[in-house]
Amino acid sequence: MSESREHRIGLLLGAEEDWPQAFEAVLRRVGPVVTSDGVTHTFTSERLSIEPFDLMAPVRSDLVIDRLAHWYYHPREWLKKAALVNGTYLLNSPFTFQSMEKHSAYCAMLRLGLNVPRTVLVPYKHPVDNVRWAYTAGKYNLPFDLPSIAADLGYPLYMKPFDGGGWRGVSRIENEAELQRAYDESGGMLMHLQATVPYESFARALSIGPETMVMDFRPDKPMHSRYAVSHDFLSPVAGSRTAAISRIVNAFFGWEFNSAEMLVQGDEVYPIDYANACPDVAVTSLHYYFPWAIRALVRWSVYALVTERKVKADLQTERYFAIADDPSLDMDAKLAAYLRLADEQFETERYWQWCDTHLPHLDQQVLEWVTSTDFDRLLKETVKANYQLTEQHAFLDHFHGLVDLWVIDESARLRE
Numbered sequence: 253m254s255e256s257r258e259h260r261i262g263l264l265l266g267a268e269e270d271w272p273q274a275f276e277a278v279l280r281r282v283g284p285v286v287t288s289d290g291v292t293h294t295f296t297s298e299r300l301s302i303e304p305f306d307l308m309a310p311v312r313s314d315l316v317i318d319r320l321a322h323w324y325y326h327p328r329e330w331l332k333k334a335a336l337v338n339g340t341y342l343l344n345s346p347f348t349f350q351s352m353e354k355h356s357a358y359c360a361m362l363r364l365g366l367n368v369p370r371t372v373l374v375p376y377k378h379p380v381d382n383v384r385w386a387y388t389a390g391k392y393n394l395p396f397d398l399p400s401i402a403a404d405l406g407y408p409l410y411m412k413p414f415d416g417g418g419w420r421g422v423s424r425i426e427n428e429a430e431l432q433r434a435y436d437e438s439g440g441m442l443m444h445l446q447a448t449v450p451y452e453s454f455a456r457a458l459s460i461g462p463e464t465m466v467m468d469f470r471p472d473k474p475m476h477s478r479y480a481v482s483h484d485f486l487s488p489v490a491g492s493r494t495a496a497i498s499r500i501v502n503a504f505f506g507w508e509f510n511s512a513e514m515l516v517q518g519d520e521v522y523p524i525d526y527a528n529a530c531p532d533v534a535v536t537s538l539h540y541y542f543p544w545a546i547r548a549l550v551r552w553s554v555y556a557l558v559t560e561r562k563v564k565a566d567l568q569t570e571r572y573f574a575i576a577d578d579p580s581l582d583m584d585a586k587l588a589a590y591l592r593l594a595d596e597q598f599e600t601e602r603y604w605q606w607c608d609t610h611l612p613h614l615d616q617q618v619l620e621w622v623t624s625t626d627f628d629r630l631l632k633e634t635v636k637a638n639y640q641l642t643e644q645h646a647f648l649d650h651f652h653g654l655v656d657l658w659v660i661d662e663s664a665r666l667r668e
């Protein structure tokens with residue numbers, strides 16, 4: 253009798269219904285994978301519920317995709333226990349995300365020599381809730397000249413929380429009066445002031461393990477048309493820089509499922525937001541790119557499970573800093589060297605070879621699923637849940653049109 257192994261993927265979810273259903277449907281189509289040692293691997297997924305847990309209790313899932321722990325702390329503590337006690341594989345690990353928010357990412361990317369716009373962190377506007385505050389503040393939290401910091405950065409500038417996400421508390425500030433108002437309103441949030449980058453394109457890169465998609469993002473549009481379907485919106489140099497930076501940031505912090513935002517002007521790339529523990533993968537925003545995202549999520553999860561990929565907790569940042577400090581390397585040579593480290597970490601070459609050998613049917617399966625009535629139903633339900641009755645028809649057409657475009661492109665690609 254040949255050996256068989258069942259791998260369970262746990263989904264820790266917030267309010268989303270669309271991508272989890274897509275993930276479950278595509279995972280069902282992965283089918284058994286037989287490795288060269290004769291072992292037959294099968295895959296199931298389950299939606300995790302929040303329950304009391306004994307710190308020594310076993311964990312049923314071998315891998316968990318987390319979408320909840322960034323705002324709900326009981327499951328976050330459960331994830332930490334699963335990582336430490338049970339060796340569960342996590343996308344993403346709270347150890348990497350809890351202490352490494354936007355601010356840490358700015359610091360790290362500045363240290364690597366990237367074009368992060370000038371950024372200043374200012375103290376809290378409101379007193380913190382602690383009996384020691386009055387004494388400490390009186391003695392050490394000295395008054396500071398906010399307008400002169402802003403003038404030094406130049407107007408317009410951005411004020412935004414050091415650990416931001418989803419535009420919470422972000423404001424664009426044109427003058428001193430707006431500066432004062434925004435700071436007064438910041439209250440208990442800790443704020444960055446950041447120089448504005450004038451940009452031609454806004455690139456949003458979603459990376460899942462070693463797979464990266466750089467997308468043309470329009471932040472001022474409503475959600476359903478923020479991601480434009482355009483393939484050559486960046487110069488070739490900017491295109492490879494954005495893809496590299498997205499993977500380098502992830503590898504540096506040990507993130508495997510993250511989106512990075514970069515402002516692009518000509519060949520220059522300015523990263524501004526790249527610590528998203530729970531990146532947007534909704535069908536109603538990604539549309540054309542949705543099948544790609546789900547396939548990458550399934551493919552990377554399956555790869556990590558079958559190859560028994562180990563979780564790395566230590567970041568070994570000195571390897572990156574050695575490159576940053578090498579005076580013989582210019583920026584592109586540094587990016588190439590960082591990318592080699594990133595690709596080593598994500599096992600990029602081995603990953604694609606492994607997928608060729610063990611998942612050659614997956615592309616076709618995803619294409620079939622996206623053209624199936626099951627996908628149709630999912631899209632209808634999602635549109636129904638997200639839009640007013642009077643708009644549903646138009647939105648369904650809108651998303652169908654975009655996904656159909658993917659189907660045409662993907663069919664052509666598979667025929668090649």
Ligand SMILES: Nc1ncnc2c1ncn2[C@@H]1O[C@H](COP(=O)(O)OP(=O)(O)O)[C@@H](O)[C@H]1O
Pocket residue numbers: 369410412416417418419420422446447448449450471513515524525
């Ligand atoms: N330095 C900047 N220059 C130009 N635009 C910026 C800058 N910082 C932020 N923005 C604009 O503000 C938006 C929100 O800022 P971001 O840093 O992405 O915060 P969040 O984490 O809330 O998404 C960005 O999508 C961009 O449109």
Ligand SMILES: [Mg+2]
Pocket residue numbers: 418419513525
């Ligand atoms: Mg952002």
